[in-house]
Amino acid sequence: MDDTTAILIAALVGGLVAAAVRLPPLLGFLAGGFVLAALGVEAVPALGTAADLGVTVLLFGVGLKIDLRSLVNREVWVTAGAHLAGSTLLTAAVLGLLGLAGVALAADGGLETWLLIGFALSFSSTVYVVKVLEDRGATRSLSGRVAIGILVLQDLAAVVFLAVVEGKVPSPWAVLLLLLLPAVPLLRRLLDTLGHDELLPLFGVVLALVPGYALFDAVHVKGDLGALLLGVALAGQPRAAELAKSLFTVKDLLLVGFFISIGLAGLPTPGELLVAAILVALLPLQALGFFVLFRLTRLRRRTAVLTGTALTNYSEFGLIVVVAAPAGLLDPGWTTVIGTAVAGSFVLASLAGQQPERLTRALERLLPDPSLDRLHPEDRPLDLGDAQAVVLGMGRVGHAAYLRLSGEYGLRTLGLETSRDRVEELQATGVDVVEHDATDPELWSELELHHVGLVLLCMPLHHNNLATLERLRGRAFDGSIAVATQFDDDLAEALSSGASSGLQIYEGAGAELADRAVVQAGLVDSQALPDPDEHGE
Numbered sequence: 001m002d003d004t005t006a007i008l009i010a011a012l013v014g015g016l017v018a019a020a021v022r023l024p025p026l027l028g029f030l031a032g033g034f035v036l037a038a039l040g041v042e043a044v045p046a047l048g049t050a051a052d053l054g055v056t057v058l059l060f061g062v063g064l065k066i067d068l069r070s071l072v073n074r075e076v077w078v079t080a081g082a083h084l085a086g087s088t089l090l091t092a093a094v095l096g097l098l099g100l101a102g103v104a105l106a107a108d109g110g111l112e113t114w115l116l117i118g119f120a121l122s123f124s125s126t127v128y129v130v131k132v133l134e135d136r137g138a139t140r141s142l143s144g145r146v147a148i149g150i151l152v153l154q155d156l157a158a159v160v161f162l163a164v165v166e167g168k169v170p171s172p173w174a175v176l177l178l179l180l181l182p183a184v185p186l187l188r189r190l191l192d193t194l195g196h197d198e199l200l201p202l203f204g205v206v207l208a209l210v211p212g213y214a215l216f217d218a219v220h221v222k223g224d225l226g227a228l229l230l231g232v233a234l235a236g237q238p239r240a241a242e243l244a245k246s247l248f249t250v251k252d253l254l255l256v257g258f259f260i261s262i263g264l265a266g267l268p269t270p271g272e273l274l275v276a277a278i279l280v281a282l283l284p285l286q287a288l289g290f291f292v293l294f295r296l297t298r299l300r301r302r303t304a305v306l307t308g309t310a311l312t313n314y315s316e317f318g319l320i321v322v323v324a325a326p327a328g329l330l331d332p333g334w335t336t337v338i339g340t341a342v343a344g345s346f347v348l349a350s351l352a353g354q355q356p357e358r359l360t361r362a363l364e365r366l367l368p369d370p371s372l373d374r375l376h377p378e379d380r381p382l383d384l385g386d387a388q389a390v391v392l393g394m395g396r397v398g399h400a401a402y403l404r405l406s407g408e409y410g411l412r413t414l415g416l417e418t419s420r421d422r423v424e425e426l427q428a429t430g431v432d433v434v435e436h437d438a439t440d441p442e443l444w445s446e447l448e449l450h451h452v453g454l455v456l457l458c459m460p461l462h463h464n465n466l467a468t469l470e471r472l473r474g475r476a477f478d479g480s481i482a483v484a485t486q487f488d489d490d491l492a493e494a495l496s497s498g499a500s501s502g503l504q505i506y507e508g509a510g511a512e513l514a515d516r517a518v519v520q521a522g523l524v525d526s527q528a529l530p531d532p533d534e535h536g537e
Helices: 003-020 025-038 045-064 068-072 074-100 110-119 126-134 142-165 172-193 197-216 224-233 240-246 247-263 269-281 283-294 299-312 318-323 334-353 355-362 396-406 419-428 443-444 464-476 488-496 506-518
Strands: 390-391 414-417 433-435 454-457 480-485 502-505
Touching: 003 025, 003 110, 003 247, 025 247, 025 334, 045 126, 045 142, 045 240, 045 247, 068 074, 068 142, 068 396, 074 110, 074 142, 074 269, 074 283, 110 318, 110 334, 126 299, 126 334, 142 224, 142 299, 172 197, 172 224, 172 502, 197 224, 197 240, 240 247, 247 334, 269 283, 269 334, 283 299, 283 318, 283 334, 283 433, 299 334, 299 355, 299 502, 318 334, 390 396, 396 414, 396 454, 414 419, 419 433, 454 464, 464 480, 464 488, 480 506, 488 502, 502 506
Parallel strands: 390 414, 390 454, 414 433, 454 480, 480 502
Antiparallel strands: none
16 A cells, blocks of 8 residues: 555544544544554655645635734734733743753753744644634634634734744845735626636635745745735625635645644654643643633633634644754754644644533633623623514525515514624615624523524524524523524434424525516416415424
C-alpha cells in the first residue's frame, strides 16, 4: 500500500470512528495522522497542497461573512490586544520556569526564545474556530462576529510579525494591489450573472487563489491575508452568502489534508511531549482570560463562554513561527512540540466545546451576569412583546412563513434571527424581526410565553431546531410547535421529539408549486385550494 492510499484510508477510518463516538471528525483526522506517523508513513506533496488550498479557501469564505464594523467594537480590539499580550507573557513565564528547572528545550533557550514561543501560541486557529462556528451555525451571531473579528486582528498581527522576522517587507509593487479596488464592482456584477451550478464554487476558488493568494504573495504580502481581504471586499453582495455556502464542501474536503498533516508532523520524544503537555495545560488559563475580558466588555456569561471556548486553542501559526525564526534562535525540536501542542489543544477544545451550556451553568456563581443596563446592547434579554406567533430563523423558509402568518392569517408575528445583516435587511422592509440566538437555553428559561400560541422552527441546522424543541417542551409550553426540515428522517425525529407538526421543505415546495400552477392555468378556482394546514403533517 503506498503512502497516498494509507493517508486516504486513515482519514476516512479516523473520521468514522470519531463520528461514531460523537466527537468532531477533525479529531479522527488528527488521530489518523498520528497513527500514520507511528507507522512510518510520510506526508506526500499532494497533502500539503490540499492543506494550503483548504486554508486559503477557508479564509476567503470567512471574508465573505465579515462585517468590518465589528472590528472597531471594543469587545473585539480590546480583547484581541489584551489577550495576545497576556497570553504571550504567561507562556513565556511558564517556559522560563521550566528552563530554570532544566526541562528539555526550555532550558536551552533564553528570554527571547520564551517570548517568541509565547507569541506564537497566543493566536487561535482560524481553521478550527471557523469550523466550530459553522458546526454551531453561529458565524453571523454576536458570538461568531466577535470571534471572527479577533481572528482577523490576530492575522494582521501575524503579517506584521512575519514581515519583521523574515525581513520580508512588501515589494514596492504592492501598491498596485490598490488597482483591485475598482475591480471589486466588476467582480460583484460578475457574481450576479452566475447561475447556481458548478461555476459558482469555481468562481470562488479562482478568486481566492489567483487575485487573492497569488497576487498578494507575488508582492511579498501574506497570500492568505489576500484571500481574506478579497472575501471582505465581496461581503455584503446579495449572493455572497450563497457563494460562501457553495464553497463549504470543497473547503471541508481540502481541510482534511490540513488536520492529517498536523498529525503526520511526527511523534514527540518524552521530553518534548512533557513540554507540549504543559503548554496544553495552560489552555484553561487562556480561556479564563477570554472570559474575563469579554465580561469587562459587558458580554453576557453565555456569550463569553461560547466565544471563549471556541477561541481557546493553539494556532498552526506557531509552526510558521518556528520556520520563520532567525537561524539558531529556536531548536528544531520546537516544531514537534508546537505541532503536538496544537493537536492537543484541538482535542481539549473539542471536548470542552461539546457541552458549552453545561459550562455556562457551572460558571453561574463565579461569573454572574451584570445588571440589564450594563449589558452589551446586542446581548440583552429578549422581550417578545404581545406576539402570538414566533418564527425562529428568518431565512427564506422562515421569512415566507412569517409573511403567511402575519399577512394572510393576521397574527402578531415576531421573527428571531442571529445574522445582524439579515435582521437589518428584513427590518428595512417592515418585518418585525430581532437579532437573537434561539439556541440560548437562558432565553427560554426567562421568556414569558403564555401569549404565544405558535412557534415555528426554521433554523438551517437540524440539531439547533431539536435543541430548541426540547427546551420548549421542557418549559411545558402548551402551544403548537412546527418544524421545517431538509430530510425525511429529520422530520420523523422532530415529530417523535414532540413537534406538533412539520414539513420537509422540498415536499412543501412541491405542494405550493402545484397550487400556484393550477390556479395560473385556470384549472381550479383559488378558493378550491386545500387548507394550508393539510400540508402540515
